[in-house]
Amino acid sequence: MSDQKTGSAPHILPPLPYADNALDPVISANTLSFHYGKHHKTYVDNLNKLVGGTELADLSLEKIIAATAGQADKAGVFNNAAQIWNHTFYWNSLSPKGGGEPPAALKKKIEASFDTVEACKKELAAAATTQFGSGWAWLVQDGDGLKVVKTSNADLPLTKGLKPLLTIDVWEHAYYLDYQNRRADYVNAVLDKLINWGFAADNHG
Incomplete structure (x- = not known):
């Protein structure tokens, strides 16, 4: 997956690749409203607060993850950056037309x-x-x-x-x-x- 940030703009919550009710009935719109709209968004908001004004401010998620992995004093930054990356990857790992046979x-x-x-x-x-x-x-x-x-x-x-x-x-x-x-x-x-x-x-x- 390509870097989810370019330039010095704050990290943003990427749009879902489908409507919030598209995964019903397996995953409900109610779950998505909390999981994406609250949890995922909070990771984005937290990361922007944590890296603002630091040497990490202009880095992509992947570079922040690499720079902070395994460092106890950077655990908060790593956890929020990794969770943004993980969640964006997870939404794309699902599809309303999923299942079946792989290509x-x-x-x-x-x-x-x-x-x-x-x-x-x-x-x-x-x-x-x-x-x-x-x-x-x-x-x-x-x-x-x-x-x-x-x-x-x-x-x-x-x-x-x-x-x-x-x-x-x-x-x-x-x-x-x-x-x-x-x-x-x-x-x-x-x-x-x-x-x-x-x-x-x-x-x-």
Whole structure:
């Protein structure tokens, strides 16, 4: 995904790639109004406050993430920058016309690494449902192959030299209004009906 900031303008909340009710009934407009309109927006607002007037003020999200990862005194900056990046990536990992079969080239890569698309989905579901507490499940490119990883809180594969292809958000605010404690139901519905294989294929290149 390209840098989400250019020049010295403040970081902005990127528009959703679909209407706020487009993911119904898997993810409701009510969930999106809080998740995107409140949580995602707050990360943007917080980051602008934290980096304003500092040496990080003119950097892209990716450069801020790289400059602050693993630094305890910059944890607030990292967490907000990474969560902006993660959420924008997550919205694009979903599509009202998602699910189904991946594009042919990506499907071939998935089959080379997981044997079947179904096995890949099962690994993603397992990572998403077993992530303890808040975090993310990711399909990533690692060298020539693909694999599934999970990260806690705001962490993301970029800090580990891995290329993200798609992600599933498993922070409670991503699903609790619609599914309460049934995280597995949310994850499986996303994988079956919303996951955007086309976005993953574009990221794979």
